[in-house]
Amino acid sequence: MKRIVKFLSSIKLAIVLLIILAGASILGTLIPQGRTVEEYAARYGSLSGALIKLQWTTLYRSVWFMGLLFFFALNIVVCTLTRLSAKLHRASRPKVESEFKALQALKIKDRIKKNGPLPGARTAVEARLKAAHYKTRAAASGNRVSLLARKRIAGIFGSDVVHVGLLVILSGGVISGLTSVRQNLEMREGQVVSIPATDFSLRLDKFSTIYYPDGSVKTWISALSVLEGDHTVLTRNVEVNRPLNYKGFNFYQTSYGFDWDAPSVEIGAKKKSDPAYLKKIKVKVGERAVLDDKDQLAVSVVRFLPDFVLGEGNQPETRSLQPNNPAALVEGFRGGEKIVTGWIFANYPDWDQMHAANAKEGAKEKAPAPDLVFQLKSFEAGQYSVLEAAKDPGVPLIWIGCVLVMAGFGLAFYWPTWEIKAVLEETQGKTEITLGGLAAKSREAFAAEFEAVAADLRSPR
Amino acid sequence: MTESTLFGLAFILYIVATLFYLAFQFSKKEARAKVGFALASLGFLSHTAALILRTFESHHAPFTNMYESLSFLAWASALAFLVIDRKFKIPRIGAYVLLIVVGLVALASSPLMPKEATPLVPALQSYWLWLHVSVTLLGEAFFAVAFITSIMYLTAKEPEKKDKMDSVSYRCVAVGFPLFTLGGLVFGMVWAYKAWGTYWSWDPKEVWSLITWLVFALYLHTRIVMGWKGKRSAIIALVGFLAALFTYFGVNYLLAGLHSYA
Numbered sequence: 061m062k063r064i065v066k067f068l069s070s071i072k073l074a075i076v077l078l079i080i081l082a083g084a085s086i087l088g089t090l091i092p093q094g095r096t097v098e099e100y101a102a103r104y105g106s107l108s109g110a111l112i113k114l115q116w117t118t119l120y121r122s123v124w125f126m127g128l129l130f131f132f133a134l135n136i137v138v139c140t141l142t143r144l145s146a147k148l149h150r151a152s153r154p155k156v157e158s159e160f161k162a163l164q165a166l167k168i169k170d171r172i173k174k175n176g177p178l179p180g181a182r183t184a185v186e187a188r189l190k191a192a193h194y195k196t197r198a199a200a201s202g203n204r205v206s207l208l209a210r211k212r213i214a215g216i217f218g219s220d221v222v223h224v225g226l227l228v229i230l231s232g233g234v235i236s237g238l239t240s241v242r243q244n245l246e247m248r249e250g251q252v253v254s255i256p257a258t259d260f261s262l263r264l265d266k267f268s269t270i271y272y273p274d275g276s277v278k279t280w281i282s283a284l285s286v287l288e289g290d291h292t293v294l295t296r297n298v299e300v301n302r303p304l305n306y307k308g309f310n311f312y313q314t315s316y317g318f319d320w321d322a323p324s325v326e327i328g329a330k331k332k333s334d335p336a337y338l339k340k341i342k343v344k345v346g347e348r349a350v351l352d353d354k355d356q357l358a359v360s361v362v363r364f365l366p367d368f369v370l371g372e373g374n375q376p377e378t379r380s381l382q383p384n385n386p387a388a389l390v391e392g393f394r395g396g397e398k399i400v401t402g403w404i405f406a407n408y409p410d411w412d413q414m415h416a417a418n419a420k421e422g423a424k425e426k427a428p429a430p431d432l433v434f435q436l437k438s439f440e441a442g443q444y445s446v447l448e449a450a451k452d453p454g455v456p457l458i459w460i461g462c463v464l465v466m467a468g469f470g471l472a473f474y475w476p477t478w479e480i481k482a483v484l485e486e487t488q489g490k491t492e493i494t495l496g497g498l499a500a501k502s503r504e505a506f507a508a509e510f511e512a513v514a515a516d517l518r519s520p521r
Numbered sequence: 522m523t524e525s526t527l528f529g530l531a532f533i534l535y536i537v538a539t540l541f542y543l544a545f546q547f548s549k550k551e552a553r554a555k556v557g558f559a560l561a562s563l564g565f566l567s568h569t570a571a572l573i574l575r576t577f578e579s580h581h582a583p584f585t586n587m588y589e590s591l592s593f594l595a596w597a598s599a600l601a602f603l604v605i606d607r608k609f610k611i612p613r614i615g616a617y618v619l620l621i622v623v624g625l626v627a628l629a630s631s632p633l634m635p636k637e638a639t640p641l642v643p644a645l646q647s648y649w650l651w652l653h654v655s656v657t658l659l660g661e662a663f664f665a666v667a668f669i670t671s672i673m674y675l676t677a678k679e680p681e682k683k684d685k686m687d688s689v690s691y692r693c694v695a696v697g698f699p700l701f702t703l704g705g706l707v708f709g710m711v712w713a714y715k716a717w718g719t720y721w722s723w724d725p726k727e728v729w730s731l732i733t734w735l736v737f738a739l740y741l742h743t744r745i746v747m748g749w750k751g752k753r754s755a756i757i758a759l760v761g762f763l764a765a766l767f768t769y770f771g772v773n774y775l776l777a778g779l780h781s782y783a
Binding site: 274469 | 703711719728735743746772
């Protein structure tokens with residue numbers, strides 16, 4: 061048992077763990093994480109199986125990485141505990157008596173002879189140390205008094221506070237990993253979604269996209285209402301960086317999308333034979349609109365694809381749900397008879413591959429190009445908001461841990477514990493004061509203060 | 522005066538200050554270092570004015586693209602140098618730290634860096650941008666000074682100079698490490714939580730900040746607990762700075778490339 065504790069509390073283990081953790085973390089940034097088996101096969105070939113088996117492809121969630129973190133935590137716990145009792149003892153019940161020789165062995169030391177008996181000298185030393193904000197303890201025995209003066213004793217606990225903070229962060233991480241809940245909500249205006257395992261639901265009142273003058277997105281705003289039963293408890297706008305918090309759940313604006321089911325499309329119609337002819341008309345997908353009563357011309361939009369691409373078997377399909385290459389399949393009619401059909405593209409208004417509706421597939425002879433030409437002028441589709449609902453009970457621990465770590469750094473680096481020990485001894489009406497100083501940090505500043513104290517004791521101002 | 526005039530003026534002042542410090546390296550005439558310090562301070566002031574002007578003109582924090590963040594890192598490094606030199610009287614590092622500053626400013630001014638202030642994407646519209654980036658880069662600036670003092674420790678011959686470099690290295694880490702932890706990790710986690718809904722997602726930039734943090738944790742443990750000073754300490758500080766540099770630059774250019782696969 062003793063040997064296990066000694067091993068777990070050793071600084072060497074800490075150093076080895078720090079190095080292994082750093083190395084493992086590097087490995088995880090060199091191998092792309094969380095991809096599909098096919099991607100790894102394409103990238104690493106025959107090695108991919110081994111990588112997946114070693115969990116190097118989901119490294120930060122792997123059993124062995126968790127094991128490393130566990131060891132790291134255990135090392136911190138054992139190390140902190142074994143050192144803490146000695147430190148607490150030092151802070152609350154320190155040894156006040158000093159040996160004359162021990163003080164002589166210190167690097168920072170001084171020796172002062174005063175005329176007069178011990179009590180007067182002791183009062184002078186104590187007063188001077190108090191003026192320098194030292195807290196002094198005394199132990200008297202016969203013609204000798206030992207003094208122990210210290211300031212900023214909390215500084216010795218800096219590293220412990222950092223370590224406790226790290227443990228709190230690690231436990232917060234464990235709680236997050238085990239209990240956090242996340243869910244994507246696709247919401248259309250007016251839609252109400254009940255949040256699982258709660259007594260409230262969420263309604264999207266309005267979703268708007270605000271653009272900069274140059275056309276790039278400035279912000280997405282989801283006006284949300286929290287509903288409990290039938291009544292609205294809360295109404296708020298949610299944007300990126302401005303989540304809504306309600307009963308332990310956070311709602312984040314994460315994305316948006318277009319409703320491509322029933323967009324409205326603006327079609328421009330031209331005639332090759334008549335350059336002055338231009339008609340614009342708005343049509344919904346699946347509907348037919350009359351262009352011109354005189355010529356009995358009409359147009360209908362059969363299909364709309366936001367990101368047109370020719371897929372398998374040369375069939376048109378959409379590559380994404382973003383309007384990267386909007387295209388519409390239109391049909392033109394004269395007097396109820398279909399005369400032209402073809403795809404038109406918003407990004408390529410001059411594309412003209414309309415063919416006559418009666419042209420046969422694979423016909424050797426090209427049918428005469430139809431007179432009627434269509435252009436896809438614009439389109440409008442409803443946008444929906446994508447929100448993330450997240451509940452993460454580990455988060456408060458993370459923040460507490462962070463505060464502890466930073467407070468610990470403050471103590472460890474900028475709250476140096478300084479210690480002045482003194483032995484006062486009276487012989488034949490004279491008192492000899494031996495001073496010794498100890499500082500683990502900020503030694504130069506301490507040496508200067510020590511010198512000032514000694515100088516004042518030698519010849520009081 | 523416009524932002525680019527002030528920025529150019531700062532660039533020139535930094536260069537001239539570097540030359541004075543280089544001259545000081547060869548002759549050890551105190552006056553040269555003093556002129557160098559004054560010029561570097563003036564350059565810093567001009568640079569500060571340029572950053573303030575840019576903030577007002579762009580209506581956002583002056584570190585939202587590579588040009589701005591390089592310029593800010595140069596500014597932070599100049600600040601770290603001025604603070605360290607004032608406190609520890611160590612003009613010998615002036616030439617080298619200022620060379621880093623000049624290098625960063627030169628990189629920022631290179632035609633490869635787009636300089637236009639572009640409107641902020643929604644994710645960057647947060648006051649955490651100020652806190653996260655400024656504190657992190659300030660911490661990294663102190664790592665940069667520690668990097669220089671560590672190199673100078675390794676190359677120095679006289680024991681007195683070695684001691685000074687060793688102690689200043691430690692003091693720089695003692696400032697840089699808490700700043701880096703606060704800005705890079707703590708503020709980074711808070712912002713990630715506010716913007717993305719998760720405080721830690723093992724993204725390469727996050728992981729490399731953690732690696733940098735682990736290296737400096739190693740520095741402190743070996744130094745304070747095991748009493749490693751001097752050479753080994755200096756080498757760990759070098760590695761730590763390189764890790765910080767990789768977090769700042771490399772992740773964007775190298776790992777992003779690796780990850781853009783498929």
